[in-house]
Amino acid sequence: xxTFGALEAGGTKMVMGILDENGSILERVSIPTQEPDIxxxxxxxxxxxxxxxxxxxxxxxxxxxxxxxxxxxxxxxxPKIAWRHIPIRTLFMDALHIPVAIDTDVNAAALAESRLGAxxxxxxxxxxxxxxGIGGGVIIGGKPVHGLVxxxxxxxLVTPHPQDPCPEGFCPYHKHCLEGLAAGPTxxxxxxxxxxxxxxxxxxxxxxxxxxxxxxxxAIMSFSPEKIILGGGVMQQQFLLPLVREKTLMLLGxxxxxxxxxxxxxxxxxxxxxxxHSGLMGSFLLAKEAGNL
Amino acid sequence: xxTFGALEAGGTKMVMGILDENGSILERVSIPTQEPDIxxxxxxxxxxxxxxxxxxxxxxxxxxxxxxxxxxxxxxxxPKIAWRHIPIRTLFMDALHIPVAIDTDVNAAALAESRLGAxxxxxxxxxxxxxxGIGGGVIIGGKPVHGLVxxxxxxxLVTPHPQDPCPEGFCPYHKHCLEGLAAGPTxxxxxxxxxxxxxxxxxxxxxxxxxxxxxxxxAIMSFSPEKIILGGGVMQQQFLLPLVREKTLMLLGxxxxxxxxxxxxxxxxxxxxxxxHSGLMGSFLLAKEAGNL
Numbered sequence: 001x002x003t004f005g006a007l008e009a010g011g012t013k014m015v016m017g018i019l020d021e022n023g024s025i026l027e028r029v030s031i032p033t034q035e036p037d038i039x040x041x042x043x044x045x046x047x048x049x050x051x052x053x054x055x056x057x058x059x060x061x062x063x064x065x066x067x068x069x070x071x072x073x074x075x076x077x078x079p080k081i082a083w084r085h086i087p088i089r090t091l092f093m094d095a096l097h098i099p100v101a102i103d104t105d106v107n108a109a110a111l112a113e114s115r116l117g118a119x120x121x122x123x124x125x126x127x128x129x130x131x132x133g134i135g136g137g138v139i140i141g142g143k144p145v146h147g148l149v150x151x152x153x154x155x156x157l158v159t160p161h162p163q164d165p166c167p168e169g170f171c172p173y174h175k176h177c178l179e180g181l182a183a184g185p186t187x188x189x190x191x192x193x194x195x196x197x198x199x200x201x202x203x204x205x206x207x208x209x210x211x212x213x214x215x216x217x218x219a220i221m222s223f224s225p226e227k228i229i230l231g232g233g234v235m236q237q238q239f240l241l242p243l244v245r246e247k248t249l250m251l252l253g254x255x256x257x258x259x260x261x262x263x264x265x266x267x268x269x270x271x272x273x274x275x276x277h278s279g280l281m282g283s284f285l286l287a288k289e290a291g292n293l
Numbered sequence: 294x295x296t297f298g299a300l301e302a303g304g305t306k307m308v309m310g311i312l313d314e315n316g317s318i319l320e321r322v323s324i325p326t327q328e329p330d331i332x333x334x335x336x337x338x339x340x341x342x343x344x345x346x347x348x349x350x351x352x353x354x355x356x357x358x359x360x361x362x363x364x365x366x367x368x369x370x371x372p373k374i375a376w377r378h379i380p381i382r383t384l385f386m387d388a389l390h391i392p393v394a395i396d397t398d399v400n401a402a403a404l405a406e407s408r409l410g411a412x413x414x415x416x417x418x419x420x421x422x423x424x425x426g427i428g429g430g431v432i433i434g435g436k437p438v439h440g441l442v443x444x445x446x447x448x449x450l451v452t453p454h455p456q457d458p459c460p461e462g463f464c465p466y467h468k469h470c471l472e473g474l475a476a477g478p479t480x481x482x483x484x485x486x487x488x489x490x491x492x493x494x495x496x497x498x499x500x501x502x503x504x505x506x507x508x509x510x511x512a513i514m515s516f517s518p519e520k521i522i523l524g525g526g527v528m529q530q531q532f533l534l535p536l537v538r539e540k541t542l543m544l545l546g547x548x549x550x551x552x553x554x555x556x557x558x559x560x561x562x563x564x565x566x567x568x569x570h571s572g573l574m575g576s577f578l579l580a581k582e583a584g585n586l
Contacts, residue, residue: 062550077550124440138516141434147417147517148561149549156514157507157544159452159469173546176452214450221449223431223516224440251450253466256442257355257370268441 004291005047005055006283008105009088011080014039016046019284023116028280035082044095054099055092056287058108058279061135065103065146073102101290103137107144107151108282109272110137110229115285117273119227126225127272128153129232130212134179140223154179158214161207166190182211184234200239209240213247216269220248220256231272245269297584298340298348298391299576301398302381304373307332309339312577316409321573328375337388347392348385349580351401351572354428358396358439366395394583396430400437400444401575402524402565403430408578410566412520419518420565421446422525423505427472433516447472451507454500459483475504477527493532502533506540509562513541513549524565538562 001020008015011033018027029046033039047055060078064071073089089102103111110127119125119139128136136153138145145151155177160167164181170189171180180186187195191204198204216228235241245265252261260268272278294313301308304326311320322339326332340348353371357364366382382395396404403420412418412432421429429446431438438444448470453460462473463482473479480488484497491497509521528534538558545554553561565571 077548124438136515140438140440140516141436143434145417145433145516147433147519148513148551148553149517151517152514152548154514155548156511157452159450173548174544218449218511219515220441221445221447222429222512223433223438224442224444226440251467255370255445255448255466258441260441 002291003050003052004284004287005050005052006280006287007043007047007055007057007059007092008108008279008283009033009057009059010105010279011060014043015280016043017280017284018050018052019287021288023281023284025277025280036086040086040088040091044092047092047096052096052098052287054101054287054291055096056108056283056285056290057088057092057100057102058105058283058286059088059102061104062149062152063102063104065150073100099287099290101286103144103146103282103286104135104150105279106135106153107137107139107146108286109231109274109278110139110282111144111285112274112278112282113229113272114139114142116281117278118229118270120273122226124223124225125227125229126153126219126223127229127231127278128215130182130230130234131184131232134183134232138223138225140225153215154183156215156218158182158211161210163203164190164207178211178215182208182234184232195234195237200237205237205240205243208234209243209247212240212244213251216244216248217251220252228269229272230269231278235271241269241271296343296345297577297580298343298345298389299573299580300336300340300348300350300352300385301401301572301576302326302350302352303398303572304353307336308573309336310573310577311343311345312580314581316574316577318570318573329379333379333381333384337385340385340389345389345391345580347394347580347584348389349401349576349578349583350381350385350393350395351398351576351579352381352395354397355442355445356395356397358443366393392580392583394579396437396575396579397428397443398572398575399428399446400430400432400439401579402567402571403432403522403575404437404578405567405571405575406522406565407432407435409574410571411522411563413566415519417516417518418520418522419446419512419516420522420524420571421505421508423475423523423527424477424525427476427525431516431518433518446508447476449508449511451475451504451511454503456496457483457500471504471508475501475527477525488527488530493530498530498533498536501527502536502540505533505537506544509537509541510544513545521562522565523562524571528564534562534564
């Protein structure tokens with residue numbers, strides 16, 4: 001049986017999987033993310049014992065994804081100092097002697113949703129996860145988008161809501177960027193209550209939905225994805241998705257004409273289909289492509 | 294000799310060209326854009342006499358560019374009422390009996406700059422023209438991006454500048470969208486002086502550069518183009534491009550690490566290479582691809 005390795009490399013945990021060529025998960029192990037000196041050898045030990053054809057990594061970023069760069073496949077300016085400049089792809093290639101593909105965790109998740117999930121059959125989608133941070137992956141022409149670097153959807157600027165008590169937000173890099181205004185921890189910082197404890201009638205949710213809607217609106221105007229998929233902890237508040245749709249429609253102001261608009265964006269701004277598995281499945285898809293080269 | 298037809302269909306004029314397969318312009322004619330009843334037959338008469346293999350159209354929008362839609366190749370919600378719902382691609386196909394390709398004027402210009410101009414050799418770019426209106430085309434993976442519809446770069450929302458006397462802008466669809474705040478006519482509306490008469494020390498230019506920089510920043514964060522090309526009448530003020538680079542760098546706040554940053558974005562945010570020919574050359578490239586099908 002042909003098998004592939006998949007690694008969802010996150011800031012708090014590393015999820016490792018072995019999958020068959022159809023994407024069935026044969027084995028799945030999760031370890032906490034500690035210093036690279038400890039965590040990298042542990043991951044290599046896991047994958048070394050397996051007869052995998054290739055490995056796919058969906059990794060927290062930012063990453064150097066320029067294939068002609070000497071640092072291709074390295075982590076770059078992460079706030080996790082110990083992981084900065086770790087050449088994660090090269091470490092696995094040198095240890096395992098198999099093809100290793102890498103992309104951002106969110107591009108991997110976007111790829112999985114686009115091939116197997118909520119955007120199946122479409123050419124393009126935007127996948128955004130709104131949790132401790134905000135990150136997004138973009139698929140166009142069936143492939144994850146890279147360019148100057150790779151999408152950093154959470155750091156786009158949005159316009160502060162007039163009733164936001166902290167309109168500059170909490171990002172150390174940017175004033176009023178999406179992550180600094182709308183990531184999970186901003187609720188606690190503004191209102192001294194965690195998002196899940198704030199009643200859904202609280203103005204905080206109106207503000208949150210407005211920020212996410214601005215992001216959806218600007219995605220539609222700038223690269224026009226065929227579907228927007230919103231996941232992550234904050235989006236688990238069930239009332240939030242309908243509110244985001246409503247506010248996005250308002251912002252669009254009937255400028256875009258499309259059947260999705262008449263439908264209130266119900267089939268356009270949606271939840272992920274693959275749930276917690278999107279990152280691992282995306283890494284598997286990367287592995288499969290690398291193995292077929 | 295194999296020749297192709299190219300049409301740059303604009304709101305004020307229609308530029309028609311006959312080009313050989315290497316892109317040399319053999320003939321170029323421009324007529325004013327009047328009502329479709331007058332202008333369409335005139336254009337058909339021009340192209341009917343030629344032995345062209347295919348026609349490419351770069352057209353003002355919005356357009357229906359969904360190939361499976363019955364309205365594929367039609368103009369949709371344009372403010373030019375007489376042109377609304379005109380099936381421009383079908384009209385030429387029925388009259389000329391040759392393959393006819395169509396895209397937005399700005400996607401065509403972006404394609405030309407990406408294949409022959411400022412972004413030659415790159416996989417992706419953003420082309421934005423800032424003039425009477427603001428429009429943009431996006432190339433990713435070497436191809437113009439379509440999706441839900443097509444990019445409408447001018448209608449993305451930006452954050453009003455604190456010193457802007459008209460912070461809501463002048464777009465009938467959206468409050469504080471880029472076009473409503475930064476298109477050429479907004480200078481006249483705010484300061485009762487046209488852009489070209491305002492001294493470059495006037496706060497108006499600081500505000501203008503800030504809006505364009507927000508757009509550049511958000512493009513980098515959302516789909517990370519390998520180059521941003523800024524054209525159009527407003528950008529002909531030579532002091533504006535350096536100001537936009539400076540403000541974009543400030544907004545990025547050293548979050549993105551790339552040699553382009555160290556270079557002050559001089560090779561990243563640039564002027565078009567093809568000047569006034571980008572639209573016609575893009576339409577030619579569309580024709581050539583349609584002719585080779």
